[in-house]
Amino acid sequence: MTTPATPSVSAAVQALADADFSAVASAFVAAGFAVAQPAQGILQVKARPAAGAAARPSVLLSVGVHGDETGPIEVLAQLLATLAEQPQALAVDLMVCVGNLHAIRAGRRFIDADLNRMFRAERGTLAGTAEAARADELIAATLAFFDGAGPVRWHLDLHTAIRPSFYPTFAVVPDLIGDAGKAALIGWLGQAAIGAIIMNPASVGTYSYYTAEHCGAAGSTVELGRIGTLGQNDLSLFADVALALDGLLRGVAQGPTVAAAPHVFKVAQQIIKLSDGFRMAFDRSTQNFTALAPGAEIARDGDTVYTVGPAEELVVFPNPDVRVGLRAGMMVVRIA
Numbered sequence: 001m002t003t004p005a006t007p008s009v010s011a012a013v014q015a016l017a018d019a020d021f022s023a024v025a026s027a028f029v030a031a032g033f034a035v036a037q038p039a040q041g042i043l044q045v046k047a048r049p050a051a052g053a054a055a056r057p058s059v060l061l062s063v064g065v066h067g068d069e070t071g072p073i074e075v076l077a078q079l080l081a082t083l084a085e086q087p088q089a090l091a092v093d094l095m096v097c098v099g100n101l102h103a104i105r106a107g108r109r110f111i112d113a114d115l116n117r118m119f120r121a122e123r124g125t126l127a128g129t130a131e132a133a134r135a136d137e138l139i140a141a142t143l144a145f146f147d148g149a150g151p152v153r154w155h156l157d158l159h160t161a162i163r164p165s166f167y168p169t170f171a172v173v174p175d176l177i178g179d180a181g182k183a184a185l186i187g188w189l190g191q192a193a194i195g196a197i198i199m200n201p202a203s204v205g206t207y208s209y210y211t212a213e214h215c216g217a218a219g220s221t222v223e224l225g226r227i228g229t230l231g232q233n234d235l236s237l238f239a240d241v242a243l244a245l246d247g248l249l250r251g252v253a254q255g256p257t258v259a260a261a262p263h264v265f266k267v268a269q270q271i272i273k274l275s276d277g278f279r280m281a282f283d284r285s286t287q288n289f290t291a292l293a294p295g296a297e298i299a300r301d302g303d304t305v306y307t308v309g310p311a312e313e314l315v316v317f318p319n320p321d322v323r324v325g326l327r328a329g330m331m332v333v334r335i336a
C-alpha cells in the first residue's frame, strides 16, 4: 500500500518515503557493489572486499524515525538519486534506514509510541507497541552492519524539530563516543553549518545513542529545522547539510568555506514526566534554547518542582505530552 503521490513530490522522494529502493539498489548492483535489504526500509551498499584493501568507513544514515519529519527524507532521496548516477563515487559502506514506515504513511510522528525511545533493553509499558517491533528490526540490521566494520563508523540520525529554535539546526552527541570519532563528528557538524551541539551524558533510548554505545559509532541526532509536508519542504534550508552529507559519502570534505564552529552545550538536567499532573512553567510556543534565569521554575509534578540551578539554563525539546516516565525536556548550559 502506498500513499498517492502528489505532483509536488518527486519520484525519488516518494520512493524513499515508501521504502522502495529498487532504482538506487539496481544502480549499485550494476556497478558491482554488494547490495542487501535486510528488512523493509533498510538498504545496505557495501564494496566487495578486495585483497589488501583498507576497510572503508561505515556510514549509517537514518531518516523518518519520526514519521512527520519529512525534510530529511527529501534530502536523502536526492542525494541517493544523484549518487546512483555515479555509483563508483561512493567511498563508504553505506546503510540507509527509513525509520517509522507506518507513521510516514500516516503523516504522524508515531503510531503507538515514540520510536526514538525504543532503543534500549527496558521498554516497560512500550514493549507491545508497533514501534518496539520496528526498533527490533532496526537494531538487528544495525548490529549486523557494524559487526566486523572498520574503525571509522558514523551514524547520523536526521530529524526536524517540533518547535522553533534559537539555533535552527543543532545536534545531540553522546558523550561516550571516543575522542577521535567525536572530533571527526564535531568537525563534520561544523561543515554542515550546524549551530549548536548538546553533549548528552545518558541515553533516553534514542537510535543514535544506541549505535554510539553498542556499535562504536560516532552517532548523532541531527535536528534540521522544522517539520513539513513531504514534497513541500524548503530544501534551501537543508543545503549545507546536504553538501556535507554528500561529501561524507564521497570521502571528501565539502561544505561552506566559512562555517562557524558550533556552540557546545552540556546537559544540566533531564526533566522527567512523573505523572499526568506534570505542568511546565512556560507555554507550548517556547522555542528550543530559550534561556531561563537561575532559580526559575521549569516544571511542577505533584510534590516535585524542577528549578533552574545556580547558572542560567536553556530549555530544549520541551514536550509535556510525552508518556509518564519519559523525558519532557532537558536543560542545557553552554560550555564552549
Ligand SMILES: [Zn+2]
Binding pocket: 065, 066, 069, 159, 160, 161
Ligand atoms: Zn524527530
